[in-house]
Every structure is written in C-alpha cells, then in structure tokens.
Amino acid sequence: MKHFDCVVVGGGMVGAASALTMAQLGLRVALVEQFEPEPYSPEQDLDLRVSAISLASQHLLEQVGAWSQVIQWRACPYKRLGVWEQAYAYTEFNADDIEQKQLGHIVENRLLQLALWQEIKTQTNIDLFCPHNLINLSQEESQVSLTLKNITSLSQTNITAKLVIAADGANSHVRKMVDIGITSWDYQQSAMLINVKTEKPQQDITWQKFFSTGPVAFLPLTRAPLAEVGLSEENNAEQGGYASLVWYHQRDEIKRLSALSNQQLQQEVMTAFPKRLGQIEVIAKGSFPLTRRHANSYQSKRVLLLGDAAHTINPMAGQGVNLGFKDVKALQTVIASAIGNGECWHDINVLGRYESMRRKDNLLMMSTMDALYHSFSHPSSIVKTLRNVSLLAISKVPFINTAVKNKALAYACGI
Numbered sequence: 001m002k003h004f005d006c007v008v009v010g011g012g013m014v015g016a017a018s019a020l021t022m023a024q025l026g027l028r029v030a031l032v033e034q035f036e037p038e039p040y041s042p043e044q045d046l047d048l049r050v051s052a053i054s055l056a057s058q059h060l061l062e063q064v065g066a067w068s069q070v071i072q073w074r075a076c077p078y079k080r081l082g083v084w085e086q087a088y089a090y091t092e093f094n095a096d097d098i099e100q101k102q103l104g105h106i107v108e109n110r111l112l113q114l115a116l117w118q119e120i121k122t123q124t125n126i127d128l129f130c131p132h133n134l135i136n137l138s139q140e141e142s143q144v145s146l147t148l149k150n151i152t153s154l155s156q157t158n159i160t161a162k163l164v165i166a167a168d169g170a171n172s173h174v175r176k177m178v179d180i181g182i183t184s185w186d187y188q189q190s191a192m193l194i195n196v197k198t199e200k201p202q203q204d205i206t207w208q209k210f211f212s213t214g215p216v217a218f219l220p221l222t223r224a225p226l227a228e229v230g231l232s233e234e235n236n237a238e239q240g241g242y243a244s245l246v247w248y249h250q251r252d253e254i255k256r257l258s259a260l261s262n263q264q265l266q267q268e269v270m271t272a273f274p275k276r277l278g279q280i281e282v283i284a285k286g287s288f289p290l291t292r293r294h295a296n297s298y299q300s301k302r303v304l305l306l307g308d309a310a311h312t313i314n315p316m317a318g319q320g321v322n323l324g325f326k327d328v329k330a331l332q333t334v335i336a337s338a339i340g341n342g343e344c345w346h347d348i349n350v351l352g353r354y355e356s357m358r359r360k361d362n363l364l365m366m367s368t369m370d371a372l373y374h375s376f377s378h379p380s381s382i383v384k385t386l387r388n389v390s391l392l393a394i395s396k397v398p399f400i401n402t403a404v405k406n407k408a409l410a411y412a413c414g415i
C-alpha cells in the first residue's frame with residue numbers, strides 16, 4: 001500500500017492547482033481524477049465553460065507554472081467592465097483606475113485544467129491516479145485510508161494519507177462520505193452559456209445588463225494566443241471576434257431557449273440582448289441551474305474541502321473559481337507557516353486556521369452576490385430607482401467614485 005502526505009480528490013482547476021501548491025511544499029502528493037482532460041489543438045472548438053480569471057488567480061497560476069502555457073494557447077484579456085440597468089446609470093470600471101494593464105482574462109476552463117495537468121506531469125512528488133474514482137474513504141486516528149477504482153480496468157488500489165483535500169466539485173462525494181452537511185438553496189434561475197462569433201472585432205470589455213428576469217452578460221473570447229490578441233486590427237476587424245454570452249432567466253424560459261436550433265436562438269439573442277452586441281452567429285450552447293451551497297464545516301478529521309466542494313455561488317460576478325484559487329493559496333500559506341514553525345502541519349488546529357481564513361471571505365462574496373440577485377430581481381419601482389441611483393452615484397459622483405468604485409474593483413480582482 002502506498003502512503004502519501006496528501007491526497008487530492010478531484011483534478012479540476014482547483015484540485016490540480018492545490019496538488020501543485022502542496023508539492024511545492026515538498027509533500028508527497030497523490031491526485032485522483034475520473035477523467036483526463038482532452039489534449040489541446042488550435043483547431044478545437046472553444047470550450048463552453050469559461051472563467052473570468054482575476055489578477056490574484058493569475059498570480060497563483062504563475063506561481064505554479066501553468067499561466068505561461070495558458071497564454072500561449074489562448075486567453076482573452078479585458079480592460080473594462082460595464083454594468084447597467086437603465087442607460088443613464090451605465091457604470092464602467094477601468095483597469096487604469098487601479099493602475100493595472102487589465103482587470104483579468106477570460107480563459108476556457110478545459111485549457112486552464114490542461115495547463116495545470118501538464119505541470120503536474122513534470123513533478124516527481126505527485127502521483128496521478130487517472131482514470132480513477134474514489135469509492136471508499138475511512139478516517140482513522142493517524143491517517144485516512146482510501147480505495148480507488150480504475151474506471152477502465154475496474155482494478156482497485158488502496159492508499160493512505162495524512163491529509164485528504166476534497167476538490168471534487170459541487171456535488172462532492174467526499175463531503176457526503178465524511179458527513180459534512182451544507183446550507184443550500186436554488187436560485188429560481190438557470191444560466192445559458194452561448195459561444196458566439198461576433199461581427200464586431202475582438203473587444204477589451206466585459207459587460208452585464210440587468211433585467212428584472214436576470215442579467216445578460218458578454219465575455220470576450222479569442223482563438224488567438226495572448227501575444228496576438230489586439231494585434232493586426234485590420235485583420236481582426238475583417239474576421240470579427242468571439243464571445244461567451246451568459247443569459248440568466250427563469251428555468252422554464254432557459255429550457256425553452258435550450259430546445260431551439262442555433263439559428264432560432266440567434267434571433268432570440270439579437271432581440272433580447274442590448275444593441276451594442278451587434279450581429280452574432282451562435283456556435284455552441286448549454287445551460288446550468290444556479291444553486292448556492294455552503295458547507296457547514298470545511299474540515300472533518302484530516303479531510304478538508306476546497307473550491308466548489310466547499311461553496312458554490314451565483315456566477316453573476318464570475319467569482320466561483322477565483323474563490324477556489326483563494327482557498328488553494330490560503331491552505332498553502334497556512335501549511336507552509338506550520339512547517340516553518342516546526343508544528344505538525346496536518347494537526348487539526350493548523351487546518352482550522354485555513355477554515356477561519358476562508359469562511360468569512362467566501363461568505364462575504366456569497367452574500368454580496370445574493371444581495372445583487374435579490375436587489376436586481378425586485379419588481380418594486382422604488383427599489384429599481386434606488387439601484388439605478390446607486391449605480392449612477394458610483395459612476396458620476398467623484399468622492400463615491402474613488403472611495404467605492406476602486407475599492408470594489410480591487411476586491412473583485414483579488415488585489
């Protein structure tokens with residue numbers, strides 16, 4: 001039987017990043033994942049799942065050596081972020097306001113995961129168990145025992161760990177196995193993700209317009225490596241750009257939209273989205289119900305929860321994976337300082353520090369998203385006027401502008 005310091009269950013973006021940060025501390029790590037990400041080729045379709053990667057997340061990805069690969073494949077920087085409900089209260093945030101080159105990058109989830117995996121495969125202190133499924137876990141006094149099943153050969157492997165990191169997503173199997181409950185509710189909405197080709201050239205803005213039925217959002221995408229984005233404007237103007245559109249609406253309406261052909265959906269998008277979108281061609285679509293979940297505890301006897309296994313939030317502000325990466329960084333910081341101080345790094349008190357660092361911050365972001373969701377879906381005309389006046393104040397009143405806008409922007413960028 002193989003013994004590891006740390007076993008990470010789930011090799012998505014958060015789990016893969018966590019395996020690398022634990023390996024950086026000199027620990028012996030195992031990563032368990034069911035499905036290997038598909039290799040990259042430039043002709044591949046753009047992934048439907050994309051994330052707005054904040055500056056803080058970019059720093060983590062640089063630290064683990066994955067970012068340079070991501071930008072050699074494709075990543076779309078955005079410099080501006082526009083939000084509005086009524087045109088008069090349009091508010092724009094700009095990277096210049098916080099002295100940065102951009103606010104973040106839109107990156108395809110699959111490419112991000114693949115770049116992390118590429119780095120994992122070069123590490124001598126990480127063992128990759130893939131395609132493996134975790135089928136049993138037992139928490140003992142001095143270790144955790146795990147049984148893995150190879151999905152192809154059906155053979156079983158037993159391993160042990162001093163610490164198990166559960167990064168196995170929103171419906172975390174590990175969380176259920178160790179009996180950690182969650183507080184959750186369904187937003188009455190689903191989100192439809194639509195990849196489109198745009199008639200307009202590649203853009204440097206991401207925008208969101210609020211309706212009482214839910215927001216619609218535009219995230220710029222590219223098929224070019226970062227170095228080529230924004231170059232060759234003439235060519236760009238001729239070829240147009242790409243984008244990921246997100247359409248939030250009541251579940252029945254998203255169900256209806258999902259059943260349409262690409263051409264019919266294109267007509268619906270052109271009618272419902274703001275005119276600034278211009279002409280588009282739908283190339284792919286999919287939808288997800290929106291659910292908020294928060295684990296009642298982030299740890300139970302040598303098992304820790306990270307990323308979506310610990311929390312899922314309304315994706316309205318694109319913060320989901322960024323919170324997961326903050327979890328990853330916090331855990332590495334806590335364990336590094338315990339090792340530095342000569343403490344037992346997997347002691348319950350050390351692991352408790354990770355939870356106290358992250359719980360409040362995750363809760364703050366979740367509550368902010370809930371407040372936005374409830375405020376913008378409130379039908380009252382008084383509430384509607386109030387929210388537009390607030391946006392107007394943020395946009396136009398100089399004192400509020402610098403005090404609130406830049407602070408909010410820096411927080412959203414994770415700096």
Ligand SMILES: Cc1cc2nc3c(=O)[nH]c(=O)nc-3n(C[C@H](O)[C@H](O)[C@H](O)COP(=O)(O)OP(=O)(O)OC[C@H]3O[C@@H](n4cnc5c(N)ncnc54)[C@H](O)[C@@H]3O)c2cc1C
Binds near residue numbers: 011132167317320
């Ligand atoms: C509509 C929508 C839009 C979003 N947009 C954004 C955005 O713009 N920005 C952003 O930051 N976030 C966004 N998010 C959230 C983001 O996608 C998630 O927070 C992120 O994918 C979570 O990553 P994760 O690694 O924690 O979990 P996952 O990506 O779910 O990875 C979990 C992994 O665990 C593996 N696994 C599960 N069970 C087992 C098992 N028993 N054994 C082995 N392996 C297992 C799975 O195969 C998977 O690879 C969005 C979410 C939605 C729904």
